[in-house]
Amino acid sequence: MNHSSSKAGAPRDPDVPPYQVVLAETDWGSLETPFGNGECLPEVLARLLEPDPRVQVTALSELTELVGHQNTIYEATAPVAMYVAGILTHPAAMTLRPYRSVPLRATLLNWLASTAYDASEDFVDRVGQYFPGFLAPGTPKAAFRDLRPMLYTAVAPFLRDSHEDVREAAGLAALILAEHPALARHRDHLAVHARRILDTSSHDPDRRVAWKALQAWGHEVTDIEPCQEAPWDGGPHSDGRGDLEPPF
Numbered sequence: 001m002n003h004s005s006s007k008a009g010a011p012r013d014p015d016v017p018p019y020q021v022v023l024a025e026t027d028w029g030s031l032e033t034p035f036g037n038g039e040c041l042p043e044v045l046a047r048l049l050e051p052d053p054r055v056q057v058t059a060l061s062e063l064t065e066l067v068g069h070q071n072t073i074y075e076a077t078a079p080v081a082m083y084v085a086g087i088l089t090h091p092a093a094m095t096l097r098p099y100r101s102v103p104l105r106a107t108l109l110n111w112l113a114s115t116a117y118d119a120s121e122d123f124v125d126r127v128g129q130y131f132p133g134f135l136a137p138g139t140p141k142a143a144f145r146d147l148r149p150m151l152y153t154a155v156a157p158f159l160r161d162s163h164e165d166v167r168e169a170a171g172l173a174a175l176i177l178a179e180h181p182a183l184a185r186h187r188d189h190l191a192v193h194a195r196r197i198l199d200t201s202s203h204d205p206d207r208r209v210a211w212k213a214l215q216a217w218g219h220e221v222t223d224i225e226p227c228q229e230a231p232w233d234g235g236p237h238s239d240g241r242g243d244l245e246p247p248f
Contacts, residue, residue, distance in 0.1 A: 013182070015153055015154075016085045016154045017086065022079055023042055026079045028042055031076040031079070033067060033074050034069035034070070034072065035065075038066070038067075040066070041067075044062050044063055044066065045063070045080065045083050047059035048087060048092065048108075049092040050092070053097055054098055056104050057098065057104070057107065060111055063084075067080045068114070068115055068118060071123070072118070073140045073141040073144045075143075077140060077144055078140070078143055078144045081112060084108050085150075088108055088155070105161075105163075106168075107169075109166065109170050109172075110173075112151060112155065113172045113176055113209075113236045114236055116151065116173060120179060148177045148180040149177075151177055152174060152177040152183055155170050155174050156170070156186075158170035159193060168197060168201065171193035172206055172210075175194055178190055179216075190213070194210040194211075194214050197210040198211060205236050
């Protein structure tokens with residue numbers, strides 16, 4: 001089922017393949033990671049569906065290093081992102097995080113947002129001047145950027161989730177993914193979520209993403225205090241395994 005549009009005749013965003021298909025049909029051993037090839041990735045991905053939330057969060061933290069080391073998009077990043085997007089509806093995504101009453105789904109969405117930011121226009125503007133050609137057709141970052149409409153389809157249903165953390169994480173991911181030209185028709189709707197993040201989030205990088213989206217899409221932002229940032233400031237929130245420790 002496609003959730004991105006309910007109007008007859010409206011453009012249809014592509015669906016993410018079932019996570020089982022991504023896992024089985026990807027030649028993981030042929031894909032580049034910062035530490036060699038991706039032959040270890042199926043085992044790590046499978047642990048995201050374990051019933052123990054500590055195992056799940058540890059696996060997601062490992063993926064951050066294996067396919068996103070130093071904010072870099074590798075050949076293995078795209079299929080891993082498709083797998084993560086594909087399990088958002090899995091019952092295992094409702095496991096509550098250690099020490100918090102927050103579903104793992106929020107963490108998965110934050111991971112997608114953080115990964116998508118590493119291929120965003122903002123990141124490209126910062127890095128492109130130092131590494132010209134890294135967005136050339138066929139490069140890992142260009143391939144990942146092409147997936148944004150597909151990832152958006154998986155994220156969009158959770159913009160209306162009953163859990164506040166899930167809604168905010170979905171909104172953040174959707175704002176970043178909607179930079180893709182094919183998703184421009186969703187931006188007016190997403191402006192509501194951008195303003196909600198600005199009103200409720202205490203995480204400055206998330207607020208900057210929301211503010212910049214509104215500004216880029218032609219919405220009035222003079223009533224909002226500009227979000228300042230350092231030249232190499234961090235991207236949006238991705239809480240990884242931090243909640244494995246008690247909140248002292």
